[in-house]
Amino acid sequence: MSDIRVTIQIDVTAYTDDQRRRISTKIQQFLEEIATEATEPTLLTGGGWTVSAVQHALHQLIVDGYANRVEVIRVAAEQGGVITRADVYRVAGYSDGENLRGFTRPINTIRKKLQAAQQIPDDAEALLSTDYDPSIASYQRAPEFSIPAAILPVVRAALSNLEESKE
Structure with a gap:
């Protein structure tokens, strides 16, 4: 980590008290966002997901009434x-x-x-894929589902964060 410290000064004297509070709030939100990005794993090669993007997807599944999908992803990640x-x-x-x-x-x-929304790249892998037996050419029921290995650590971290946020 660098020992260089940078101070940014912004002249807000021309703004109202309310506008100065809003500017301060936005700066604080931005700094928190940057701090989160700094602690998050980088995009995995080929996987295309960050912890926060997976968390968002899992949360959206719950909101949309698909909590059972989140539980299936959780068990798959554990296995x-x-x-x-x-x-x-x-x-x-x-x-x-x-x-x-x-x-x-x-x-x-x-x-x-x-x-x-350009929150993940176009080539981001599916969080959960249906796996079929390639030796069977005709219709078959999916014998299993899987999380791609490239994103498994990110999915596990997102699930862990999701659990911590429930507590």
């Missing part, structure tokens, strides 16, 4: 990034044999919204 179909049923609270078609759609919708 090295992979979760079986049977575990998805158990964790998501589905009955055996219930259709999982479209299970990752809400997760991918949020990813696309973050990409459109």
Whole structure:
């Protein structure tokens, strides 16, 4: 870390008290944002996610009524990034044999919204992918779902932060 200290002075004498308070608040918010970025892991090569972007996605899933997707992502992260179909049923609270078609759609919708808002790059990987057996050419039920290895550490950190914010 550098020992150089920089002081910035801004002449706000021409502004009202209310405007000076608003300027001070904005500066403080910006400094907090910068401090958060400094402690966050950088974008993972090929993964395209930051801890705060994953946290935002997880929070949005909960707000949108898909908390079960967050729980599936949590269990997959705890299991090295992979979760079986049977575990998805158990964790998501589905009955055996219930259709999982479209299970990752809400997760991918949020990813696309973050990409459109340029909060993550266009090539950001899916937070949860459906894995199929490549040796089976015809229709098959997804045997498992996975979190890409490149973003698994970031997902774990985001989940940890999400847990801490609940406390």
